[in-house]
Amino acid sequence: MARDVASVARYLRGELLPGAVPGARAVNAVVDLESFGAPTDHLFATLVAADEREILALRGDPDRRAMLRDAVVVTGADGSAVRDALREAEITAAVGAAVAQELLTPTLSTLLAVDQAAEARAITSAMRVLTLAARRSGITGVIAELAHRIDGWAVLLDRHGEVITTAGAGSLHIDDAIAVAVGRPVRVRHRALQVHPVGPGQDITAQLVTAPRNDSSGRGRELSSQAAALLDLLMRTRDSSHLERLGRSMMFETVLQGGEGATRLLRRWGVHERTLVGFALASRTSGVDVEHLLALWLDELGAEHVFTSQRGLVLGVVREDHAQQVAHRARTYASTLYLGLGRPADVDALARTVDEARHACEAARTGGDRVVRYEAIPTVSLVLGQLDREQTRRIARLLDPLRAADRPDELLQTLRVFLAANGAWGDSAARLHIHRQTLTARIRRIEDLTGLSLTDPDDRVAVWLALRAADG
Structure with missing residues (x-):
């Protein structure tokens, strides 16, 4: 200290x-x-x-x-x-x-030297942990660990001022972070904001904004500066570039369409099995780079990377034996992960098993289980499975007023999280990284737009079925 x-x-x-x-x-x-x-x-x-x-x-x-x-x-x-x-x-x-007066300066110099040496050791130790977080969870892991180490919050912005990731209470201070990073003339609420460029000179790739709890902490400033250098290295050497992710996403869509084209693409991808299992993997917190973690697991298993990422949810297909290995890793991982597994499907029907995996992952989040197989959740899946396409669409139309409103994605995500948390206000607000009063206002708006009451069990079941039908 x-x-x-x-x-x-x-x-x-x-x-x-x-x-x-x-x-x-x-x-x-x-x-x-x-x-x-x-x-x-x-x-x-x-x-x-x-x-x-x-x-x-x-x-x-x-x-x-x-x-x-x-x-x-x-x-x-x-x-x-x-x-x-x-x-x-x-x-x-x-x-x-x-x-003694003649000993005052050397005594104080020695005192500060010992203290600065202790600070240097603390920063070195913290950087070791940040490096391990980088290897384990990539950029999001570094930001999450940094916020913990400085006992504050952190926001990582790209060169255009768009948010890459946040940690701590960073999601509540995004406007302040952007303002101080781009020099916008607005009142900044937090007096300890620090801006650390990620990248040298004119080649800045991002900006790290941190707010240590103690605004006079030299340790927080030095640690944030070194973390910025580590982030620069990560952002320049990451395997999953934006272009690679886009290409893999488009190929995965082709695979889900089925047919001879999907079979040929899978073979060129290195997958020759006729039957595969869909999976959906997500993390309870933003501190884990799920995509990076899954890639490491598949490399260990010698499996191809047939997956894509959609807003923190990783969807893909693997062999049945590899699915069991991934499930074991998800159960024993240090942080809480949620894995949903679909039923085995032929390569011409992979869209079904991936959709089942998505539903199973949502059930895992709702029930708090780490791994859920689709066949273990017969309730909603059984109801939807008995409906034809037109009936499913009719149920999904219940949410049309939300889709036509301003910021529809925000309302739909709020509704999904609120129902998944069984209507727990505090838990829902924490998952969404918003204030409880903001959550209350959103739920009231959802009820006004849909004409339903989320305190009524029948209405909540109807909305949940509509969400699941829309996912399909």
């Missing part, structure tokens, strides 16, 4: 005289009065060692008195004349230090 002004005074067994510098401000340097110049970093305090003669002489030097108001004078003197001179000049000071 960084030394602050108050802790230095306690260490010297002196009395802290109040002034312009708060006692909670961190300390980063110590100098003699004759070597003191105007401070340049107002996030930290400079300790200035001075004896009684030098302090009394300040009465005839107004310029030096003005500069010292932004520093902290430390002295072994404790007379009334010294105290009066410091109070008149409104200088923060630690008086009556229990150290």
Whole structure:
């Protein structure tokens, strides 16, 4: 923990005289009065060692008195004349230090050196953890771990100011983060915002905005700066580029269409099995890069990457034995993952098993189970399975008023999460990263648009069936 002004005074067994510098401000340097110049970093305090003669002489030097108001004078003197001179000049000071005056500067220098060494060790240790998070969960893992380490929040923006990912309470402060990153003239609510460019010089690929809980923490600033360098490396060397993801998504759509074209594409993809199992994988938190994690698992199994990602949900197909291995990994993974598995299907009918896997994953989220197979959830699937296409569409039309409203995706996602959380307001708000009052306003708007009441069990069943029908 960084030394602050108050802790230095306690260490010297002196009395802290109040002034312009708060006692909670961190300390980063110590100098003699004759070597003191105007401070340049107002996030930290400079300790200035001075004896009684030098302090009394300040009465005839107004310029030096003005500069010292932004520093902290430390002295072994404790007379009334010294105290009066410091109070008149409104200088923060630690008086009556229990150290000989000639030893004051070396004692303070040693104290700060030990403290800075401890800070360096703490930052090094934290960077090891961030590096492990990068290997395990990619960019989202680094941002999540960084927010935890600085006891605050973090937002990663691309070069155009669009959000890449957030952690902590970052999703609640996106406007502030964008404002400070692009220099927008609006009032920033959080006084400790820091902006760290990701990339060198003119080749900036993103901007990292952080807000440590302690705005004077040098550790938070240094750790965020090093995290930005790690993010730059990740963003330049990631395997899954946007173009690769787009190509894989389009190929996966072709596979789901079935027919001879899907069979040929699967063979060229390296998949020769006639029967495959659909899967849907998601994480409870944004701190896990599910796509990156799944790719590692499939590499370990020697399986092809026949999957695509849709808003944090990874959909794909694998062999039955590989599906069992993925299920085992999902059950034993450190963070909570939700895996849905469909029934085995021929390569001409993979759309069905993938759709079943999506429903099973949603059931896993609702019930809190890590792995759910479609055949284990007969209720909704049985109802939808008995309906023809036109009847399914008729049920899905129940949500048409939401699709025609402003920000339909936001309303539909809010409805989905609220129902999946069994109407738990606090849990739903936390999953959506919004305030509970915002959730209340959205639910009221959904009820007004649909004419249904989400407190009525029949209406909730109808809406849930409509969501599931729309997913199909």
